[in-house]
Amino acid sequence: YALSDEEEYNRAKQIFNEGQKLYNVSDFRGAIEKWEAALATVQKLGRKQSIGATLGSLGNAYSKLGDYRKAIDYYEKALAIFEEIGVKQGKGRLLGNLGLAYRDLGDYRKAIDYYEKALAIAEEIGDKGGKGRLLGSLGNAYRDLGDYRKAMDYYEKALAIAEEIGDKKDKGSWLGNLGNVYGDLGDYRKAIAYLEKGLAIAEEIG
Numbered sequence: 191y192a193l194s195d196e197e198e199y200n201r202a203k204q205i206f207n208e209g210q211k212l213y214n215v216s217d218f219r220g221a222i223e224k225w226e227a228a229l230a231t232v233q234k235l236g237r238k239q240s241i242g243a244t245l246g247s248l249g250n251a252y253s254k255l256g257d258y259r260k261a262i263d264y265y266e267k268a269l270a271i272f273e274e275i276g277v278k279q280g281k282g283r284l285l286g287n288l289g290l291a292y293r294d295l296g297d298y299r300k301a302i303d304y305y306e307k308a309l310a311i312a313e314e315i316g317d318k319g320g321k322g323r324l325l326g327s328l329g330n331a332y333r334d335l336g337d338y339r340k341a342m343d344y345y346e347k348a349l350a351i352a353e354e355i356g357d358k359k360d361k362g363s364w365l366g367n368l369g370n371v372y373g374d375l376g377d378y379r380k381a382i383a384y385l386e387k388g389l390a391i392a393e394e395i396g
Contacts, residue, residue, distance in 0.1 A: 195235055198231055198234075198235060199231070199232070199235055199237060199240075201231065202227075202228045202231035202232050202235075202240070203228070203240075205224050205225075205227050205228040205231075206224065206225060206228040206240075206244060206247075208224050209221040209222075209223075209224030209225040209228065209247070210247070212224060213247070213250070213251060213254075216254070218251045218252075218254045218255050219255075221247075221251045222248060222251045222252070225244050225247050225248050225251065226248070228240075228244055229241065229244045229245065229248070232244060238271055238274070238275050239271075239275060239277060239280075241268075241271055242268045242271035242272045242275070242277065242280055243268070243280070245264050245265075245267045245268035245271070246264065246265060246268040246280070246283070246284055246287070248264045249261040249262070249263075249264035249265040249268065249284075249287060249291075250287065252264060253287070253290070253291055253294070256294075258291045258292075258294045258295050259295075261287075261291045262288060262291050262292070265284050265287050265288045265291065266288070268280075268284050269281060269284040269285070269288070272284060278311055278314070278315050279311075279315060279317070281311060282308045282311035282312055282315070282317070282320065283308075283320075285304050285305075285307045285308035285311065286304070286305065286308040286320075286323075286324055286327065288304040289301045289302070289303075289304035289305040289308060289327060289331075290327070292304060293327075293330065293331055293334065296334075298331045298332075298334045298335050299335075301327075301331045302328060302331045302332070305324050305327050305328050305331065306328070308320075308324050309321060309324040309325065309328070312324055318351055318354070318355050319351075319355060319357060319360075321351060322347075322348045322351030322352050322355070322357070322360055323348070323360065325344050325345075325347045325348040325351065326344065326345060326348035326360070326363065326364055326367065328344045329341045329342070329343075329344030329345040329348060329364075329367060329371075330367070332344060333367075333370070333371055333374070338371050338374050338375050341367075341371050342368065342371050342372075345364050345367050345368045345371065346364075346368070348360070348364045349361060349364040349365065349368065352364055358391055358394070358395050359391075359395060361391060362388045362391035362392050362395070363388070365384050365385070365387045365388035365391065366384070366385060366388035366389075368384045369381045369382070369383075369384030369385035369388060370385075372384060
């Protein structure tokens with residue numbers, strides 16, 4: 191009994207979801223095994239959006255394993271597919287992930303370049319949460335470069351968005367990062383004030 195294309199596709203989705211469950215409990219090798227199996231099927235069926243999504247997920251798993259070069263390779267392949275089929279949200283997410291991978295490799299300038307491209311897409315499609323996180327990521331990269339004033343500027347913009355959309359987790363993160371950057375600048379009183387605000391949110395949201 192041969193499975194129809196639709197049945198094969200549904201089976202691939204099921205395998206993908208099994209991989210996601212393993213990823214969620216930090217079994218990244220197990221997730222990779224499932225996602226490679228799902229990828230083989232969606233490639234055979236020519237389901238481009240699913241191919242892009244699965245390649246991106248494989249990139250995430252390799253990134254978690256610290257294999258950033260392999261992650262970048264998967265992200266670039268996924269990005270090419272999303273560009274081809276015109277999925278802007280997926281494209282923006284992958285550009286952000288490429289930024290993260292290059293930051294992990296210590297290539298902060300390249301990270302900034304990818305974050306800026308991703309930010310342009312977040313602004314274009316009206317993704318405020320994504321925009322806020324990317325502004326914060328730009329802050330992180332500029333802090334890595336030692337440009338603390340620029341980092342602070344990005345963190346403040348990210349914080350304003352988190353407050354506007356009511357995202358407490360991100361708000362706490364950016365308050366903490368502002369505290370760190372004031373510490374970098376030697377303004378310890380201000381650092382303590384921001385870190386205490388961040389801590390209060392962390393306690394509140396558990």
